[in-house]
């Protein structure tokens with residue numbers, strides 16, 4: 569049960585006349601945390617709706633352990649899709665939700681959920697409609713963390729949480745996946761905070777899969793060179809410079825590509841600082857428009 573494999577092969581999704589997703593192929597395995605990234609409207613939630621069987625692909629297939637999850641009663645409890653919910657009319661408490669969840673998800677760990685509520689400082693006997701947005705988000709997060717479902721999806725689940733709560737959530741993502749290895753998918757806009765959680769990065773751009781790569785491999789796509797302006801310009805003059813930032817006499821160039829050993833030595837001898845790229849900057853540059861919002 570814990571070793572599920574999720575495969576998406578050549579999946580497309582049309583809604584009415586619009587092509588929302590185009591020819592997506594990817595594979596996910598238990599024990600890994602996947603960071604699903606994409607600009608607004610890229611198709612992240614649409615992709616997650618295929619995985620969680622809210623929608624059926626127009627073409628192509630989605631399988632969990634080789635089976636089609638769509639309207640498959642056996643597979644449904646294996647996938648947990650947590651997203652921002654409007655709880656303004658919800659009179660039930662987190663305890664009620666835990667009991668309900670346990671009824672159809674036998675692997676749901678109530679004791680762990682209660683410990684997590686304590687960690688988030690959530691009163692589990694309080695009705696959800698009397699909680700703040702951030703507290704409601706934390707309840708959602710707990711339901712996913714304690715689900716032990718082989719596929720657990722968090723779609724922007726930290727929206728509304730304050731910084732300490734988000735930090736606590738990140739720690740618990742790693743803890744929960746160590747307790748029960750599963751496929752965890754985190755769709756987020758807070759890329760910079762969550763980088764260290766991801767084993768693999770999946771980028772959706774304009775409805776297509778731009779890439780699926782282990783985080784460390786992805787980050788090796790480029791580097792940053794910082795130093796005196798003229799020296800940096802000279803060093804990167806024949807390189808693929810994605811972005812340049814200047815602060816007084818100092819310049820920092822973001823470059824795509826690898827440095828050979830001799831180039832590293834050359835940089836060192838010129839007192840240039842070579843540093844790895846951050847996921848967020850690489851993601852922004854790879855998905856930016858030529859004009860408009862950057």
Ligand SMILES: Nc1ncnc2c1ncn2[C@@H]1O[C@H](COP(=O)(O)OP(=O)(O)OP(=O)(O)O)[C@@H](O)[C@H]1O
Pocket residue numbers: 583586588606607608609610611612613614615
């Ligand atoms: N029910 C729908 N009917 C028509 N178009 C839709 C529907 N749901 C989504 N779309 C369109 O599909 C595209 C992808 O939307 P989706 O919600 O999957 O993006 P997203 O990557 O999750 O975006 P965001 O980061 O803004 O949440 C958008 O252009 C959106 O307008």
